[in-house]
Amino acid sequence: MNTARRTSLSIGSVALTLAFGTVILAAPVHAAGGPRDGTGASSNPQGGKDDTGIYAAARVQYSGAVAKSGGTGNVTSADVNWTPPSCWYAPYLGAKDFKKEMSKNIEDAKNAPGMTGHAGAAIGEMERHYEDDYGWTDTPGYKDYNVDKDGEGMFWAGVENPNEPDYLKRTACSDLPFWVENGEPPPPQYEQAITPEMLAALAYQHMELPGTKVxxxxxxxxxxxxxxxxxxxxxxxxxxxxxxxxxxxxxxxxxxxxxxxxxxxxxxxxxxxxxxxxxxxxxxxxxxxxxxxxxxxxxxxxxxxxxxxxxxxxxxxxxxxxxxxxxxxxxxxxxxxxxxxxxxxxxxxxxxxxxxxxxxx
Incomplete structure (x- = not known):
């Protein structure tokens, strides 16, 4: 990515954060059939297309001895410094469905009141990122939302842990959605991409043990x-x-x-x-x-x-x-x-x- 592009992104960074955090991330996940969290509360928990014809965001599915309704279990960690993940990146949408959702939200953002100047420029940069193969910091651009690769992978996006009380920690996974090929690991810069170890910590957080009756x-x-x-x-x-x-x-x-x-x-x-x-x-x-x-x-x-x-x-x-x-x-x-x-x-x-x-x- 050349210097001119980096400078342009730097100028619009505040506006971009506002636009992406309040419009791009929130809207698609809600539109895809559920809240932006990992509770597993979905009519289609396997991540296929739901009744809207859109891939549901990949939710963590819990089974076994866990609290009902996605709540925190009754186990307290003996290590006061140990915490489950506050947020993570997970598969979100296939290419065609991502294009449908993201292009609509970008258009809505461009037409929203106040989206001029730096804010409007940031939205334009984002549109170029997904439509015109425009590189964004460490993330390569995507030509036409990778539609020609539909079925070969998915766009991943940030997911909040609804049981994390700290808002800043809960919303820290705010990078732009990125593409991951089927069977391939996420790019190494996304250290908070979901892993089995993180799932184990989430199972721990939701675990419900029998009461202690002495x-x-x-x-x-x-x-x-x-x-x-x-x-x-x-x-x-x-x-x-x-x-x-x-x-x-x-x-x-x-x-x-x-x-x-x-x-x-x-x-x-x-x-x-x-x-x-x-x-x-x-x-x-x-x-x-x-x-x-x-x-x-x-x-x-x-x-x-x-x-x-x-x-x-x-x-x-x-x-x-x-x-x-x-x-x-x-x-x-x-x-x-x-x-x-x-x-x-x-x-x-x-x-x-x-x-x-x-x-x-």
Whole structure:
């Protein structure tokens, strides 16, 4: 690309961002049958033509143990610095359908009020990019929207993660739609192009694990200085899986995230208590956490439990139970399981603690 073209693009960069961000990206995705996000809420989730005759944007399809309606699951990452992708680039439209949508939106933008000067020039540059093989920064131009290659690839565009609260991060994938041949990887400059690893992180974000219900003995009323036994049902140790996938013509990837129970951490709800073990973390031993209480063991030390040192004074102490799950993933092109940060889910159970009453004769 020559210097004159670079200068022209620089002058119109602000106007171009406005025009592209509010007109070009938003309109085609909505017109193609759904919101610009990765929820998978589409009447045609496989990415083929929908009832409008236009390719639906490739949405992430979730299955397995995931939250309903595309919501965030109940798993909290043990690594506070770990986050799922805020946005990504994914297959969007075939060449003919892209031309239909993009040319219409460019025309609408050119006729919109205020699209003169730099703004109008930026729209003109974009039109030349897709119609006249005009190179745009690191992206080669396309002659007539690559219509002669229809069926041989797709234009890719930015997709927002609707569960990302930070607007700037969510909308950061704002590069112009670019062409990718079927079976070929996206150009290397698009580091946020969707990958199996990113799908694994999205499956993690949407994963819904069973609640943590700890069995206690005594169940509701504990005694000062006597152990309260705690254990988990064997059913709580079932492996849980969530899968995220994108399947469109010429592009099919998927990843399955697996969660396996690892340990239970108890917080007694008061400083006047001792956890067993001392750090409050009860590991899995012989396929279970803790040991069910049996008659005659009241004065024995349980493998997992709490000893309260004072009464709750007619109220209750909130026992917080956090079950830690080991998380890993497998997916397209991945030979073996790859680790992800551990995940936790928490539950609170209230318990009354009473003094032991004795009678002196």
């Amino acid at each position: 069995t206690l003995a005594p169940e509701a009323i504990a005694k000062v200085n006597l152990p309260t036994w705690a254990w988990l049902d064997e059913a709580a140790f079932d492996e849980v899986q969530a899968t995220a996938a994108i399947n469109v013509p010429g592009f099919n990837i998927q990843a399955t995230t697996t969660a396996t129970p690892k340990s239970l951490t108890l917080a007694p709800g008061t400083e006047d208590a001792t956890t067993i073990p001392a750090d409050g973390e009860c590991p899995i031993v012989d396929g279970r956490i803790g040991e069910p209480y049996a008659k005659g063991k009241a004065k024995e030390t349980p493998p997992c439990g709490i000893v309260y040192r004072r009464s709750s004074g007619g109220e209750t102490f909130p026992i917080k139970a956090a079950l830690t799950w080991e998380i890993s993933w497998t997916g397209t092109g991945q030979a073996g399981a790859v680790g992800l940060p551990d995940g936790t889910i928490e539950a609170v159970q209230n318990i009354t603690v009473e003094e032991i009453q004795s009678v002196n004769r």
